[in-house]
Amino acid sequence: MTDALIRRTAAEMADDLAAGTTTSVALTRAHLDRIAAVDGAVHAFLHVDAEGALAQAAAADERRAEGATRSTLDGVPIAVKDVLATEGLPTTCGSKILEGWVPPYDATVVARLRAGGLPILGKTNMDEFAMGSSTEHSAYGPTHNPWDLDRIPGGSGGGSAAAVASFAAPLALGTDTGGSIRQPGAVTGTVGVKPTYGGVSRYGLVALANSFDQVGPVTRTVLDSALLHELIGGHDARDSTSIDVALPDLVGAARQGAGGDLSGLKVGVIRELAGDGWQPGVMARFTESVDLLVGMGAEVVEVSCPTFVHALATYYLIMPAEASSNLAKFDAMRFGLRVLPEGVDSPSAEDVMRATRDAGFGDEVKRRIILGTYALSSGYYDAYYGQAQKVRTLITHDFGAAFQQVDVLVSPTAPTTAFKLGEKLDDPLAMYLNDLATIPANLSGVPGISVPSGLADEDGLPAGFQVLAPALADDRVYRVGAALEAALTDKWGGPLLDRAPVLEGER
Amino acid sequence: MPEITRDEVAHLATLARIDLDDAELDHLAPQLSVILESVASISGVAGDDVPPTSHAVPLTNVFRDDVVVPGLTPEQALSGAPERSGGRFAVPRILGDEQ
Numbered sequence: 001m002t003d004a005l006i007r008r009t010a011a012e013m014a015d016d017l018a019a020g021t022t023t024s025v026a027l028t029r030a031h032l033d034r035i036a037a038v039d040g041a042v043h044a045f046l047h048v049d050a051e052g053a054l055a056q057a058a059a060a061d062e063r064r065a066e067g068a069t070r071s072t073l074d075g076v077p078i079a080v081k082d083v084l085a086t087e088g089l090p091t092t093c094g095s096k097i098l099e100g101w102v103p104p105y106d107a108t109v110v111a112r113l114r115a116g117g118l119p120i121l122g123k124t125n126m127d128e129f130a131m132g133s134s135t136e137h138s139a140y141g142p143t144h145n146p147w148d149l150d151r152i153p154g155g156s157g158g159g160s161a162a163a164v165a166s167f168a169a170p171l172a173l174g175t176d177t178g179g180s181i182r183q184p185g186a187v188t189g190t191v192g193v194k195p196t197y198g199g200v201s202r203y204g205l206v207a208l209a210n211s212f213d214q215v216g217p218v219t220r221t222v223l224d225s226a227l228l229h230e231l232i233g234g235h236d237a238r239d240s241t242s243i244d245v246a247l248p249d250l251v252g253a254a255r256q257g258a259g260g261d262l263s264g265l266k267v268g269v270i271r272e273l274a275g276d277g278w279q280p281g282v283m284a285r286f287t288e289s290v291d292l293l294v295g296m297g298a299e300v301v302e303v304s305c306p307t308f309v310h311a312l313a314t315y316y317l318i319m320p321a322e323a324s325s326n327l328a329k330f331d332a333m334r335f336g337l338r339v340l341p342e343g344v345d346s347p348s349a350e351d352v353m354r355a356t357r358d359a360g361f362g363d364e365v366k367r368r369i370i371l372g373t374y375a376l377s378s379g380y381y382d383a384y385y386g387q388a389q390k391v392r393t394l395i396t397h398d399f400g401a402a403f404q405q406v407d408v409l410v411s412p413t414a415p416t417t418a419f420k421l422g423e424k425l426d427d428p429l430a431m432y433l434n435d436l437a438t439i440p441a442n443l444s445g446v447p448g449i450s451v452p453s454g455l456a457d458e459d460g461l462p463a464g465f466q467v468l469a470p471a472l473a474d475d476r477v478y479r480v481g482a483a484l485e486a487a488l489t490d491k492w493g494g495p496l497l498d499r500a501p502v503l504e505g506e507r
Numbered sequence: 508m509p510e511i512t513r514d515e516v517a518h519l520a521t522l523a524r525i526d527l528d529d530a531e532l533d534h535l536a537p538q539l540s541v542i543l544e545s546v547a548s549i550s551g552v553a554g555d556d557v558p559p560t561s562h563a564v565p566l567t568n569v570f571r572d573d574v575v576v577p578g579l580t581p582e583q584a585l586s587g588a589p590e591r592s593g594g595r596f597a598v599p600r601i602l603g604d605e606q
Contacts, residue, residue, distance in 0.1 A: 102586070104579055104586050197562075240566070241562065310548065332589060333589070334584075334596055335587030337589070348599055349598055350524065351599070352599045354524050354525060358527065367535060367539065373523045374511065377522070389560055390557040392559070471564055
């Protein structure tokens with residue numbers, strides 16, 4: 001019974017609620033039971049709010065009985081990445097420096113979830129301040145990939161991806177600065193969308209790199225992402241980078257795509273995102289997926305984006321620079337941790353700040369703050385930060401030229417499947433390479449989706465297929481993503497997650 | 508190309524207000540050198556005529572209506588303070604010995 005409930009898609013859950021065949025309390029309780037059963041092994045959650053979620057579910061059921069539902073997803077529970085401020089619920093960003101902090105306000109996207117009536121199950125694990133590609137940099141211990149508990153779930157939003165992959169939540173919110181929604185989606189066999197920069201409010205999102213950060217949906221199906229994206233997206237006067245333009249019809253695009261007709265669509269395969277270092281099984285699933293698009297009527301051409309080879313270096317200069325500035329607010333004065341230095345009588349505010357930031361930040365955060373401070377320091381500014389901002393322009397030009405020729409661009413989402421926990425933990429450069437294919441979209445602000453493309457032959461682990469579209473044309477990634485999802489699901493005879501191993505504690 | 512020395516890392520840590528002990532400095536300096544070496548590849552990629560990009564989708568003159576909207580109450584603003592004194596944040600002394 002419980003299993004039948006939680007394995008439905010969010011869209012189906014919404015239909016069940018509308019038809020009266022289930023209740024929000026039943027759905028929410030089933031997911032809380034699931035969390036209790038499997039999250040000891042997966043560790044997708046940093047905080048579970050059973051009482052709050054059940055109260056919100058009961059309120060949703062009451063509204064429905066009165067015919068006063070607030071959204072399509074009213075009553076469908078959701079998990080929220082711990083980098084988003086939630087009034088009354090702890091928000092740690094995976095860091096010791098914010099341990100126990102309870103924000104006095106909601107992020108706009110969280111306020112929109114509450115306004116839409118979605119019970120919030122809890123907060124999901126992440127790399128500290130979203131810095132990482134494996135969730136191993138969480139100060140509260142790593143999340144484990146539900147496909148193989150000895151492997152990483154991707155990052156930084158490994159908690160949100162693992163929560164939906166392990167059926168502990170039907171929906172989750174993530175954030176994507178260099179791939180933190182899409183890469184975890186790829187390695188856990190789930191769907192993730194990075195919207196156009198400015199398409200979803202960043203108010204209440206604790207900034208890593210504010211010119212890249214974007215909130216987006218983490219789900220098991222493309223349609224579920226579209227439903228969630230429409231709920232959280234759109235203009236917010238509290239975010240000065242929010243775009244004041246109506247969202248395209250995303251749900252309509254997903255439904256259209258699922259019809260399987262892509263005739264007239266021009267697809268570009270990015271030449272630079274393939275080759276040495278790309279796992280053969282990932283490439284094999286990618287090529288098959290491209291063939292399926294052709295089978296549905298799409299015209300496929302190879303496209304070159306020559307400056308993409310510099311995207312990783314550009315990102316790893318600009319992102320630490322912005323992060324070092326953003327994280328200056330953790331000064332031990334107004335909120336968060338305060339640590340007094342040992343053996344200092346009457347320490348100054350600066351002494352306290354230094355001691356607190358040493359104790360409160362983990363290795364990766366320190367690495368990036370130092371790197372960013374270096375890139376911004378006088379004498380190096382032009383050579384590093386200034387140069388990176390110029391290359392960012394060239395990457396945007398590459399996108400512009402490519403989208404003159406084609407409607408969407410495609411690539412594998414990540415070069416490899418999930419690697420073993422610990423394997424790259426102390427090798428920052430090897431870790432950074434996971435974001436090779438996802439970073440260009442963040443540099444340029446364009447939307448992207450990752451959908452499961454199948455299991456790699458070498459290891460039987462999920463791989464992802466990425467679709468990128470021009471800024472503001474988010475509907476295209478939903479159309480193409482849904483078409484591929486429908487064709488692959490048909491070929492497999494069911495969703496990819498049906499093939500994931502049974503988790504300990506599962507009935 | 509660029510080598511970042513242990514002393515430089517210590518200086519940067521001071522600028523960034525992070526106490527790093529000897530073991531952390533020993534560990535970080537070589538890692539940062541490797542990272543810098545790899546990102547140095549972008550030097551010379553863009554010529555002087557290329558304008559810099561600071562935001563993905565640039566907007567200009569973003570204003571809101573000049574009307575008062577509620578903010579946090581003093582109690583909410585102070586709710587996460589490590590230490591407070593009445594209705595204020597309590598902080599360590601600001602001036603150093605030499606000041």
